[in-house]
Amino acid sequence: MLRDLCSKYLDSEQMATILADAKSERSGREAKIKLLESEIKKAQSRIDILYDDRLNGAISFDDFKRLSVKANADCEYMKEQMSNLKESPKAIQGKKSKRML
Numbered sequence: 001m002l003r004d005l006c007s008k009y010l011d012s013e014q015m016a017t018i019l020a021d022a023k024s025e026r027s028g029r030e031a032k033i034k035l036l037e038s039e040i041k042k043a044q045s046r047i048d049i050l051y052d053d054r055l056n057g058a059i060s061f062d063d064f065k066r067l068s069v070k071a072n073a074d075c076e077y078m079k080e081q082m083s084n085l086k087e088s089p090k091a092i093q094g095k096k097s098k099r100m101l
Contacts, residue, residue, distance in 0.1 A: 002056060009033070018089065029085050029088065032085055033082055033085050036078050036079075036081055036082040036085070038081065039078055040075055040078050040082070043071050043075040043078065044075060044076050046071050047068055047071045047072065047075070048072065050064055050067050050068050052063075
C-alpha cells in the first residue's frame with residue numbers, strides 16, 4: 001500500500017497531473033471565496049439600506065422585519081459556505097495525513 005502511494009508520486013507524469021488538479025481546485029476555491037465575499041458585502045449593504053428605509057418611513061416595520069430576516073439568513077448562509085471553503089484544504093490535508101499513518 002505504501003509502495004503504491006510512493007510510486008504514484010514518483011511517476012513524473014502522474015505527479016504533474018496531481019499538481020495541476022490541486023492548483024485548479026485551489027484557484028476554483030479562491031474564486032468562489034471572492035464571489036461569496038462580494039455577495040456578503042452586497043447583502044450587508046441591503047440590510048443597511050433596509051434600516052435606512054425603515055428609519056425614513058419608506059417601508060413598514062413588518063416589511064423591514066421580513067426583508068431583514070431573509071437578508072440576514074442569506075448572509076449567514078454565505079458566511080458558512082465561505083468558512084467551509086476556507087477550511088476544506090485543511091480537512092483534505094487531515095485526511096491525507098491520517099491515511100499515511
